[in-house]
Amino acid sequence: MAKQSKAGASYGACRFCGQSVIVEDGAEMTAPQLEEAATMLCGCDEAIKYQQEKNRRTVAKQRINELFGEDAGEYKQPETVREIMLNAVDAICDKKNESRNGNDQNGASLPDHANGKGQNKGRAGNQRQQRICAVGGIWQ
Numbered sequence: 001m002a003k004q005s006k007a008g009a010s011y012g013a014c015r016f017c018g019q020s021v022i023v024e025d026g027a028e029m030t031a032p033q034l035e036e037a038a039t040m041l042c043g044c045d046e047a048i049k050y051q052q053e054k055n056r057r058t059v060a061k062q063r064i065n066e067l068f069g070e071d072a073g074e075y076k077q078p079e080t081v082r083e084i085m086l087n088a089v090d091a092i093c094d095k096k097n098e099s100r101n102g103n104d105q106n107g108a109s110l111p112d113h114a115n116g117k118g119q120n121k122g123r124a125g126n127q128r129q130q131r132i133c134a135v136g137g138i139w140q
């Protein structure tokens with residue numbers, strides 16, 4: 001996918017629309033890094049959503065480190081506590097990414113009610129699934 005061009009720059013393709021984007025300093029990047037960089041530079045709707053999501057994750061982690069890290073004085077937390085918070089940010093952001101890709105429609109590992117035990121059970125399962133989606137929606 002990566003094409004070499006003038007010194008230091010390369011082309012990467014946006015993950016969502018496939019458009020070629022010049023990545024400054026891209027010559028040293030691996031193909032996945034180049035794709036990531038191109039996606040972060042692309043102006044298509046999906047790429048912008050992704051950029052906002054990624055920035056949110058980055059900012060959230062920075063804030064955790066500022067508020068509870070080495071320089072936080074009396075609020076400084078042990079490394080393990082900060083790690084839990086950082087992991088929680090990842091979990092939140094990853095979950096949101098999953099639902100944007102539509103995986104929540106058949107994912108969420110709910111039991112399959114299609115084994116002849118009646119329609120009502122199936123409907124209850126769907127309601128539960130919708131509730132799970134609504135919880136995910138808090139993180140807009």
Ligand SMILES: [Zn+2]
Nearest residue numbers: 014017042044
């Ligand atoms: Zn794009």
